[in-house]
Amino acid sequence: MKKVSIIDVAKEAGVSVSTVSLVLRQKGKISEATITKVQAAIQQLGYVHNVAAANLRASTSNLIGLILCDFSDSYAIKVMASIVMSLEKQGFMVFLGQPQDNRDGLERCLLSFHQQGVAGVIYLTSDTRHGALPAPLRQCALPLVVVSQTLIDEACNLVMRDNRQAAALATRYLLERGHRNIGYIGGEADCLLRLQRLQGFRASLQQHGIVLKEEASPACSEDTFAASQATRQLLEKNNTFTALLCHSPTALIGAISGIHQVGRTLGKDLFLTQQVALMGFEDMLHVNLTSPSLSYVSSASEETGRQAAELIISQVKTPNLPAQRILLSGELVVRESA
Structure with missing residues (x-):
């Protein structure tokens, strides 16, 4: 069977080859009627547009x-x-590339990207202990956008959530509900995400004349047992705590166990002294499966992805744009636990 070409499509649609090319690339000012005719011809003939070949001829790429x-x-x-x-x-x-957590793996990944002819790179990191980009990325010649949970030291295109704002928002809500003894559970001591959230937590408390005591924000390893132990020890030492902010979904689940171990319950009724209000920072997939349901500040993950995509496209289409930093605010989702 003869392979259908762009010339065949042009003849079938009664337009020029250049018009078909513009329709395929979604370029130029083409009338809706002409676009419809070209698309009908493509459908009728079974034409398959070779995007890779077209990009090669035009020295462009639609790969990220x-x-x-x-x-x-x-x-x-x-x-x-x-x-x-x-x-x-x-x-x-x-x-998609998933390098091992080392320089060699990242270099191989970037080399593979170059060989595939990608137009730009998005680096989605979960590292919350280091504020610097890995060396291979600092040396990357391609347009680069970094998506990080914490602040990056280098001047780069960065999309991240505003951790200070998220903690301040949650703390203000609890303060407005009448809570004055609020703790922070979880996060390892060297975690930058924890440190940034504590800044927002502390600032909101200070605005209400409350000084955050060191023992009110115990650090612990990222597992439910450690969070459960930290919660239990905190509440046993001081039974006046009525609310807890939880660093992660793991910390939140552990905190629920710790609250029950000291004979208290989860809930937002400040006048029932056995209750402890609980808030997290993630829009967890299983948030509706607990009873009571959990209150949290969303991580704005969907908007983060959208902003990162828009930023890399603008960098690819308009090289040498100044680096941008986009901070995204979370949204307070109030449910039954606080």
């Missing part, structure tokens, strides 16, 4: 390299899904 370091991080997975959806809507495709 996406580096995802941690497939176990729920926030990163949700951001990735939003990035892919947003890019596909704009006619771009994603080339």
Whole structure:
């Protein structure tokens, strides 16, 4: 069977080859009637547009390299899904790389991107302990957008959530509900995400004349047992705590166990002294499966992905744009636990 060419499509539609090319590339000012005729001819003849070949001829690419370091991080997975959806809507495709957590793996990933002819790179990192970009990314010649949960030291295109704002928002809500003894559970001591949230937590308390005591914000390893122990020890030492902010979904689940271990219950009724209000920072997939349902500040994962996609497209289409930093605010979702 003869392979259908763009010339065949042009003849079938009664237009020029250049017009068909513009329709395929979604360029130029083409009338809706002409677009409909060309699309009908493509459908009738079964023409398949070779995007890779067209990009090669035009020295352009519709491929975006996406580096995802941690497939176990729920926030990163949700951001990735939003990035892919947003890019596909704009006619771009994603080339996914998952390097090992070392320089050699990252260098191989970037080399593969170059060989595949990607137009730009999105680096989606879950590292909350280091504020610097890995050296291979600092040396990357391609347009680069970084999506991070914490602030990056280098001047780069960055999309991240505003951790201070998220903690301040949650704390203000609890203060407005009448809580004055509020603790913060979880996060390891060297976690930048924890440190940034504590800044927002502390600032909101200070605005109400409350000084955050060190023992009110115990750090612990990222597992439910450690969070449960930290919660239990905090409440046993001081039974006046009526609300807790939880660093992560793991910390939140552990905190529920710790609250029950000291004979108290989960809830937002300040006048029932055995109750402890609980808030998290993630829009967890299983948030509606608990009883009572959990209050939280959303991570804005969908908007983060959309902004990252828009930013890399603008960098690809208009090289040498100044670096941008986009901070996204979370949204307070009030349910039954606070």
